[in-house]
Structure formats: C-alpha cells, structure tokens
Amino acid sequence: MASKIRQAGWYRALAxxxxxxxxxxxxxxxxxAAFGLNPVxxxxxxxxxxLLMVPIFFLGGIGCFDYWLRWASGRKVVDDxxxxxxxxxxxxxKVNTDHKVIGIQYICVSFFFMFVGGLMAMLVRAELAAPGxxxxxPNTYNGLFSVHATLLIFLFVIPVFAGIANYVLPLMIxxxxxxxxxxxxxxxxxxxxxxxxxxxxxxxxxxSFAAGWTAYAPLSVDAPIGxxxxxxxxxxAGASSIATxxxxxxxxxxxxxxxxxxxRMPLLVWANFSTSLLVVIATPFIAASQFMVLLDRALGFNxxxxxxxxxxxxxxxxxxxxxxxxxxxxxxxxxxxISEVLATRARKPVFGYRMMAFSLLAIVLLGFTVWAxxxxxxxxxxxxxxxxxxxxxxxxxxxxxxxxxxxxxLWRGVLKMDTPMLWxxxxxxxxxxxxxxxxxxxMVPLDIHVSDTYFIVAHIHYVLFGGSLFTIFAxxxxxxxxxxxxxxxxxxxxxxxxxxxxxFNLTFAPMHLIGVQGMPRRVSDYxxxxxxxxxxxxxSSFILGLSSLIFLYNMVASWRSGPxxxxxxxxxxxxxWQVSSPPPIFNFDTIPSVVGGPYEYGVPGAVHAIVGDxxxxxxxxGAGATEGHS
Amino acid sequence: MWVSLAAIIVVASAIGIGIMLAISWxxxxxxxxxxxxxxxxxxxxxxxxxxxxxxxxMMLFSIWRWRQRPGEEGLDGPPIHGSTKLxxxxxxxxxxxIAALSTxxxxxxxxxxxxxxxxxxxxxxxxxxxxWNFETKTDAGPVKSNLLYLPVNEPVTFDIRxxxxxxxxxxxxxxxxxxxxxxxxxxxxxxPTKVGSFDIVCAExxxxxxxxMRSTVTVLPPARYKAVMAxxxxxxxxxxxxx
Numbered sequence: 001m002a003s004k005i006r007q008a009g010w011y012r013a014l015a016x017x018x019x020x021x022x023x024x025x026x027x028x029x030x031x032x033a034a035f036g037l038n039p040v041x042x043x044x045x046x047x048x049x050x051l052l053m054v055p056i057f058f059l060g061g062i063g064c065f066d067y068w069l070r071w072a073s074g075r076k077v078v079d080d081x082x083x084x085x086x087x088x089x090x091x092x093x094k095v096n097t098d099h100k101v102i103g104i105q106y107i108c109v110s111f112f113f114m115f116v117g118g119l120m121a122m123l124v125r126a127e128l129a130a131p132g133x134x135x136x137x138p139n140t141y142n143g144l145f146s147v148h149a150t151l152l153i154f155l156f157v158i159p160v161f162a163g164i165a166n167y168v169l170p171l172m173i174x175x176x177x178x179x180x181x182x183x184x185x186x187x188x189x190x191x192x193x194x195x196x197x198x199x200x201x202x203x204x205x206x207x208s209f210a211a212g213w214t215a216y217a218p219l220s221v222d223a224p225i226g227x228x229x230x231x232x233x234x235x236x237a238g239a240s241s242i243a244t245x246x247x248x249x250x251x252x253x254x255x256x257x258x259x260x261x262x263x264r265m266p267l268l269v270w271a272n273f274s275t276s277l278l279v280v281i282a283t284p285f286i287a288a289s290q291f292m293v294l295l296d297r298a299l300g301f302n303x304x305x306x307x308x309x310x311x312x313x314x315x316x317x318x319x320x321x322x323x324x325x326x327x328x329x330x331x332x333x334x335x336x337x338i339s340e341v342l343a344t345r346a347r348k349p350v351f352g353y354r355m356m357a358f359s360l361l362a363i364v365l366l367g368f369t370v371w372a373x374x375x376x377x378x379x380x381x382x383x384x385x386x387x388x389x390x391x392x393x394x395x396x397x398x399x400x401x402x403x404x405x406x407x408x409x410l411w412r413g414v415l416k417m418d419t420p421m422l423w424x425x426x427x428x429x430x431x432x433x434x435x436x437x438x439x440x441x442x443m444v445p446l447d448i449h450v451s452d453t454y455f456i457v458a459h460i461h462y463v464l465f466g467g468s469l470f471t472i473f474a475x476x477x478x479x480x481x482x483x484x485x486x487x488x489x490x491x492x493x494x495x496x497x498x499x500x501x502x503x504f505n506l507t508f509a510p511m512h513l514i515g516v517q518g519m520p521r522r523v524s525d526y527x528x529x530x531x532x533x534x535x536x537x538x539x540s541s542f543i544l545g546l547s548s549l550i551f552l553y554n555m556v557a558s559w560r561s562g563p564x565x566x567x568x569x570x571x572x573x574x575x576x577w578q579v580s581s582p583p584p585i586f587n588f589d590t591i592p593s594v595v596g597g598p599y600e601y602g603v604p605g606a607v608h609a610i611v612g613d614x615x616x617x618x619x620x621x622g623a624g625a626t627e628g629h630s
Numbered sequence: 631m632w633v634s635l636a637a638i639i640v641v642a643s644a645i646g647i648g649i650m651l652a653i654s655w656x657x658x659x660x661x662x663x664x665x666x667x668x669x670x671x672x673x674x675x676x677x678x679x680x681x682x683x684x685x686x687x688m689m690l691f692s693i694w695r696w697r698q699r700p701g702e703e704g705l706d707g708p709p710i711h712g713s714t715k716l717x718x719x720x721x722x723x724x725x726x727x728i729a730a731l732s733t734x735x736x737x738x739x740x741x742x743x744x745x746x747x748x749x750x751x752x753x754x755x756x757x758x759x760x761x762w763n764f765e766t767k768t769d770a771g772p773v774k775s776n777l778l779y780l781p782v783n784e785p786v787t788f789d790i791r792x793x794x795x796x797x798x799x800x801x802x803x804x805x806x807x808x809x810x811x812x813x814x815x816x817x818x819x820x821x822p823t824k825v826g827s828f829d830i831v832c833a834e835x836x837x838x839x840x841x842x843m844r845s846t847v848t849v850l851p852p853a854r855y856k857a858v859m860a861x862x863x864x865x866x867x868x869x870x871x872x873x
Binding site: 138139142211212216218219222306307310311312313346347348349351352353354355377378379382385386389390393394396397400401403404405407408410411412413414415416417425428429432433436439440442443444445446448449451452453513516517518520521522523524525526527571600601602603 | 653655656657666667670671674678681682685686688689692693696697698702704705706707708709710711712713716717720721724725728731732735736738739742743794795796798800802805806807808809811812813814816829831832833834835836837838839840841842844
C-alpha cells in the first residue's frame, strides 16, 4: 500500500488530493483565525482556495511533476522512456510522454465531455419543447446551457483538435515526438481536471454556474459559488491549451524532417501552426478576465463595479479579445483536416496551396481585430461599430478563398465518397451557410435587431457543429485506422453522417427564423407564437443526439474487433501513412527525408518523403496516375 | 458544361431567393427604422443565396461528375496545383461584394443612430432584475410605470440604465436593441409608426428571471396618448412616484 502511494499514479493522486484539501482547510482557517475573522471555518472560503490549489496537488500525485522536481532538486534523473508508449490499456490512464498515447487520451476525454455536454443540450431542448415549465426550474436551466456551452468549447472542440494534432502532427513532419513530451503530458492531465471541476459545480450550493459560457460581469460577480467553478476551471483548461500550443510551435519550427520546408508542410501542420499562434497570444486574456472576476468576487475588488470606479464593459472587451480568436482556434485545425481529407480522397493536390497557407495566417491576424463585433449593442461608443464591422467583413475574404479552393480541389479529381469525404463535403456546405449568417451579423444594422436572439444560436451552431464538429468527425474517421490499427464500419459511418446531416439542419435552420421573429436566447421559456417551431426543433435535436450513439458504437466496436487496417488504407502521400497502423512506439527507425510536396497526386513516381528502407518503402503517388477520365 | 452549370445556378438561386423573400421573417414594422432594416435584410438574402447556391452546385456537380467509378480505384486526378487567374477572381469579387454591403450598412447605421432633434421626448428606461420601469416627463407630471406608452409618429429617445446587472432593451417591432449597463446610460432614438401593442423583450441573460423580463409597448394616437398619460401621471403622483 505504501509503495502504491509513493509511485506516481491514481492512489497517490487520491492521497495528494486529500492532502491538498486538508492544506486548504488549514490555510483558510489559519488565516481567518490570524485576522480575527469569524467564523473561523468558512465553507465558501475553503472551496475558493481548494478550487485553485487542490488540482495542483492532484497533478503532482498523478505524476506530472516527478521528473522536473527530481531534476530541480539536483538528484540524478534517468531518461529510460519508461513512461513512453502504451503497452496495455492501463497506460492510457497514467502520465505518459508518447504523443500518440496523449493524443488518444485527449480524444477519448474530449468525446466523453462531448457526450455529457450533448446530453445537457438534450435536456435544454426537452425544456424548450413547449412553452411553460416542463422539467427544470430557471436556475437549473440557466446552468444547463451554461455548462453545455462551456464543456463543448473548452472540453471538447478545443482539446479534441489538440488531440488529433498531437497524434498526427509529429508523424506528419517526420518527428519522433513533440518537442516537450512531459509538458505535453501535463497539458493533457489539466483537462479532465477542468472538466470534472465544471461538472462538480452542479453540487455547489446555489447550483452550477449559470451566467452563460460568456460569464458577463456583473452577473458572474454576483452569482453564487458555483460560478467560481467556471472561473477557475477555465484557467486550467486555458493553461492546458497554451502549453500545448507552445509545444506545437516549437515542434513545428524546429523538428520538421530534413527537406520539409514550410511550403512542403501538409496543410494540417500549417493549420495547427496558425492555431497555436492564436492560442498563445489570445488565451491569457480569458485568464485575465476570469482573474478579475475572481478578485471582484473573492476579495471585493472593483474591476467591474461602477460604484467603486470599475467599468462593466471592460469585462467584455477583455473576454472577447480572447473569445473571438477562440472561435478561430475552434475552426482552423478543422480547416487543416479538411485539406488532408479532400486531397487524399479526391486524389488531387489541394488547390492553391500557398494561398491556403497565407489565408490561415491572414485569419490569425485579422482575428485579433474583430472582437467588438460581439459587443455591437453593448453600449460601447458608437464610433467603434463601423471599423469593427469592416474588419469582420474582411475576414470573409480569406475564408471564402479557402472554401472556393476546396471546391476546386474536388474539380476533376477521382472522388471516393466514403465516410471521411462525406463529412468533408458536408462541412463545406454547412460552413458556407454559417459563414453567410456571419457576414449578415457583421452588418451592424441587422445585428442590432438579432443580437442575443436565436439567430445567433443558429449561426454559432452552423459554424461549430456544421463547421467544427463535421471536421472533427472527418478527422476521426480518417485517422481511425492509423490510431487503432483497425478499420471502422463504413456502412455505419455513412448512416451516422446522413442522420446527422439531416437532423442537424432540421434542428438549427429554423432557429434563424424564430430569432428574427423575436425569440431571445438563453431563455427557459418563450412566447406562445414560437411554440410550434420549438417543438419541431426539439424533436429533431433528440434524433440528432441519438445519431451520435451510432458513432460511439462504431468507434468502440471497431476498435475492439474491426478488421485490421493496413499502414496506408487511403493510399495517401503524407508521412504518417508510411508507417504501420498503429505506428511503432518511437515512430521511425530513421528520420525520414522529405523530397517533395505533400500533395503530388497525379504525378507518376512522385514521392513526398522517403521513410525507413528506401528500397522497400517508397510509395509513389497513384499507380497509373494520369486522370482516367476527362 | 459551363452553360448548364450557370443555368442551374441561376435557376436555383432564383428559386432560393423567391422562397427566402416569401418567408415572413420579421414581426410587424412598428417604427421608422423597421422598413430600412427589413429592406437591408432582403438585400442580404439576394446577395447570399447565389453565393451558397454556387458553392453547393459546383461541389455537388464535381461529386456527380467525377465520382470514383468501378475500375478507377488506383487512379489519381490531374496534378492541378492552382490558377492565379481564378484566385484573383475569387478574391476580387468577394471583396467588391463585402465593400458594397459594408458601405450600405455603414450609411444605414449612421442614419439610424443619428442624433435626435432637440426637444425629442425622452423616456427613461430602467432595467432591474426582472422588470422594466419606464419614466416619462409629461405636462401632467412624471409618469412611472411598468408598461410603456408612446404616441404614434412622434420621435422618442430612450435613455436606458440598469442598477444591478446587464439587461438589453429590445422591441422587435421597432428593430432596435441596446444593453442596459450598470454605470452608464445607453440610448437610441426612433419614431413609432404603427398603432398597436408590441413586445418588449430583455435580450441579455440577467439571471433567473431573464425569460420573464418582458413588457409591452402600446403605441397610441396622440390624443389617446395624452389622455392615458394624464391618467397615469395622476396615479404616479398618488403613489408618490414609487417604482
């Protein structure tokens, strides 16, 4: 027993967590006694300190800091890769430094929170199926949509992209791992911690946080203690995101295989490079906004209290300065995934590769100039509205370039319309719609009317569900054989796609209408006139939710007993497909050598990279590579 | 091929625009701003539908025409890397569209946010959790009430405040909305143009009662308005102007 607690792992994590709680109680009561505050034991104070400190004890217990602390204390450290690679399923529940293990950990944890957050959406839609109260009181309802959005943004979309990239990117650039494998492990472990914290908020007195995922002050400052779970969980999720982005930037800049210039990188690498720039620059701002809320709440500061000289609008500026780039953080990796899927399944180079790369960088740059379009009716000075409208509208241009380039990639290709391709083409259509409603929203006179209505809910779900989630599904299906060594069931994949596509549109398209007609968002009840559409939307959403179970079944069953996959089932040129499925623990026996672009389909004998034994492993592009039809 | 594609796009766009314009999107046009916003919306639809239709048509056509047929499993497409001409076209045309829409929107915005004429009636709007309070100065004295009354065809400026959390004062029929923010006074001006009763909706999450923070604005002919306000002024004075 004692040895179990001394080793890094769950027993020690539990012990350290308990120790952490004890330390927080001691700290709180000790300080309160020293300052003569009564009562000495204050549950809220203990909780506040615990939310900040206990996670760090947990991370220490599970083993994230062992190596660094050992090294920092001057003791000898052994680099034996004992914690690298998964030999059994148990390794996935430990601190592991292998990017492939971490990638799968990220993906599985993210999907867990997707299902939990999705379930909350089902409860939201159940309540909204008819006017009047159905199942939950307003406070619970407000909590449900707040936790739904927060989980899906911070615990699903952002980390699942990090997970897919974690797995694929080092392989794709011919690297043996990420630049900082131990930091990578720490980044992962901060994530389930953040998610659990958010879910625990439902147990807090006064209920879960319920001020929306946007947590505007003063509502979030005045809210009960459940709000603090959001304030602090977001810090850990943010720290996880920043550390990962740092890792990606250093890895991409310094660890590309010889011959892989920036313009020979696959677009997934460009996309993650761009996203990582966004993350490192922007994420500290949401941390700042939440720290200010925390200080106002816990220590009586006046950041957002006008009576004390504070400024309510400042919260929104600081918050949205991150949260607008956040939506690009939630989309750009998806753009990269679509480029990979389309090129491989259309057997054609991505059209306009350089502009595709530059448009990513343009979106990064422009993404920092548009935050106040979330604040058009906030009461900020009127003159800010026109410049922000202009910059917001301008972003449509690089985005449009990408959409047109993807369609041009399909043109005259040889299109295999399998599951990943269905998701990719479905994405193009849905994201175009979401982008169009976005341009409409950029136009201030219209936005003044539809701000904070169901039109916004429609827009965000077209770009996040029809956009991001469709690309996530495309990527998961596409790289499933590589990650698991098995093929998924293609028929179930197609059924999953079609059910999702149809019921997604039936759920969210009508929301454009009811928003313009006058239904606000974040309401547990609504006027009679919206009853019919809400019922239609709710029923569609239930079927949409059920369709995700087909995906879950397919993934689990195929992982356990699907047919074994070859190293390159899609006959792709990029490096990750030139090693076994799943890849060897250290990826490559010898560092690959990149000799050409990543999308040289249609050129007989073209090679992107030489991996392993040159005589054995050369994979030319397409046997008979001229187009078979005109 | 190009002619048929163009024809499909034109016909589908026409049908799409027709359907979209036929839908009754907006509530009643209750203010002078409403027709301008509704027209702008129609313009946005006319511009947006062809863009969506073009993208989807080209994509579906490609899938239909160049789907992998049996026997083509090992084949690649032609190594087309790009076309500068196409890139220029599909950068310039969207830029023009965006510039045009933004210019229209900017002019419209300057119009609807223009400062009101001197002497415009001011209604003070106070949002609290979870109700709206309105205060109007009338010749018969100040009128305080939870329901809003306005005379038709007379400009009004709303000065909007909140003492607790952020709310948003939205009258869908008027097409104008602005947040009620603790610490500042926000405002907008318009002219109600239609007699009737219209919903007032709080459009910013303000807590438990957000869904129920609703009221009604009743727009009356001027004579009727005077009479109603006189009665309310009397009542407000009687209760000491509380609320």
